[in-house]
Amino acid sequence: xxxxxxxxxxxxxxxxxxxxxxxxxxxxxxxxxxxxxxxxxxxxxxxxxxxxxxxxxxxxxxxxxxxxxxxxxxxxxxxxxxxxxxxxxxxxxxxxxxxxxxxxxxxxxxxxxxxxxxxxxxxxxxxxxxxxxxxxxxxxxxxxxxxxxxxxxxxxxxxxxxxxxxxxxxxxxxxxxxxxxxxxxxxxxxxxxxxxxxxxxxxxxxxxxxxxxxxxxxxxxxxxxxxxxxxxxxxxxxxxxxxxxxxxxxxxxxxxxxxxxxxxxxxxxxxxxxxxxxxxxxxxxxxxxxxxxxxxxxxxxxxxxxxx
Numbered sequence: 056x057x058x059x060x061x062x063x064x065x066x067x068x069x070x071x072x073x074x075x076x077x078x079x080x081x082x083x084x085x086x087x088x089x090x091x092x093x094x095x096x097x098x099x100x101x102x103x104x105x106x107x108x109x110x111x112x113x114x115x116x117x118x119x120x121x122x123x124x125x126x127x128x129x130x131x132x133x134x135x136x137x138x139x140x141x142x143x144x145x146x147x148x149x150x151x152x153x154x155x156x157x158x159x160x161x162x163x164x165x166x167x168x169x170x171x172x173x174x175x176x177x178x179x180x181x182x183x184x185x186x187x188x189x190x191x192x193x194x195x196x197x198x199x200x201x202x203x204x205x206x207x208x209x210x211x212x213x214x215x216x217x218x219x220x221x222x223x224x225x226x227x228x229x230x231x232x233x234x235x236x237x238x239x240x241x242x243x244x245x246x247x248x249x250x251x252x253x254x255x256x257x258x259x260x261x262x263x264x265x266x267x268x269x270x271x272x273x274x275x276x277x278x279x280x281x282x283x284x285x286x287x288x289x290x291x292x293x294x295x296x297x298x299x300x301x302x303x304x305x306x307x308x309x310x311x312x313x314x315x316x317x318x319x320x321x322x323x324x325x326x327x328x329x330x331x332x333x334x335x336x337x338x339x340x341x342x343x344x345x346x347x348x349x350x351x352x353x354x355x356x357x358x359x360x361x362x363x
Contacts, residue, residue: 140234151296156337159291161330162349166307168359169193170327176363184249190307191227192251194279197355198302199223199244202277205348207340209276211297217339226275226295227255229262230285236262237295239275248363283307289330299340302352305330 057067067079128134137145151157173188180188202209202223210219225243229236238258240246246254261267278295283306292303307329314324331352335345 138233144234147296148293151293154296155294155299157291157294157334158337158342158345159332159334160342160345160349161289161332162353164329164331164353165312165357166190166327166329169356169361170307172359172361172363180249180252180363184253186249186253186256188248188252189255191255191279191281191304192248193356193361194302194304194352195225195227195240195243195251195255196248196361197352198225198277198279200355201348201351203244204351205344207344208300208335208348210299210339211276212299212336212339220276222276224274224276226278226298227258228278228280229259231263236267236272237275237278238262238267238271239273241274248361278302279304283329289332291332292334294334294336300333300335300345300348303332303334305332 169190173190173193177188180186206219207217209223210217212218222242223244225240226237227240229238238261240251240254240258243251243254258267258271261271275295275298277298278292278301280290280292280301281304282290283304286306289305290303292301294301307327309325310328311323312326312328313321314326315321331349333345333349
């Protein structure tokens with residue numbers, strides 16, 4: 056802490072601390088540096104003594120707002136104003152980081168049985184439903200089941216209360232050329248694999264053509280994002296407020312995997328594998344529950360028992 060102060064020419068003795076008994080904290084020093092103030096700080100004024108019978112309690116000091124350091128463009132740099140959507144995304148992401156205690160856990164899941172099921176039914180599914188069969192409806196269904204089994208992941212925080220939502224409304228992040236949008240599959244747990252596929256494909260298409268209605272991007276209770284569609288192995292997604300968790304699906308690809316035969320012998324096989332990253336709000340979700348939640352999703356997907 057003192058090293059940081061010395062490097063930036065900050066006189067700790069002249070700062071007003073927000074710590075216990077007025078001590079100067081590391082955050083006090085960083086906030087002072089970010090504010091761009093001079094290292095010379097005015098001496099705090101001594102408050103008038105209060106009467107003995109009117110003892111006063113110091114008001115709580117609010118957390119400092121993050122300061123954006125202005126950058127001066129150099130010759131040849133191109134300056135572009137943020138779009139309204141980009142500004143709102145930025146605000147929402149920063150708000151989420153400041154609101155939730157983010158923790159991420161990652162599981163590797165064997166998607167081979169889902170891949171075979173999809174290949175086996177791809178053509179007949181399209182003829183029957185008129186929509187493509189991707190991996191996502193199976194993942195949606197596994198998440199639906201997990202949310203019913205572990206309802207804390209389908210909840211929201213309001214003050215010191217936890218609101219367990221009755222409906223499961225799955226948000227699905229869709230990347231657009233001009234930003235990111237999260238349309239919502241309402242009451243997703245009432246839908247079959249074909250219903251989830253139709254809903255997801257319809258929402259994604261209308262998101263890309265700017266035809267979504269306002270209520271179709273509101274009311275989500277849990278979000279799934281798919282960086283794997285671009286080749287990403289996994290990420291650490293930011294929670295979509297006021298939700299308590301978000302699942303990131305990595306690229307589903309063939310990998311060498313050590314397997315064990317029925318006789319107990321190990322061998323190397325080629326399997327369709329993917330990393331699933333779950334970010335959760337540690338304010339109300341414990342790590343053990345997050346592990347159970349993701350392990351249950353893994354169990355379902357690796358079993359591949361989904362009626363079509």
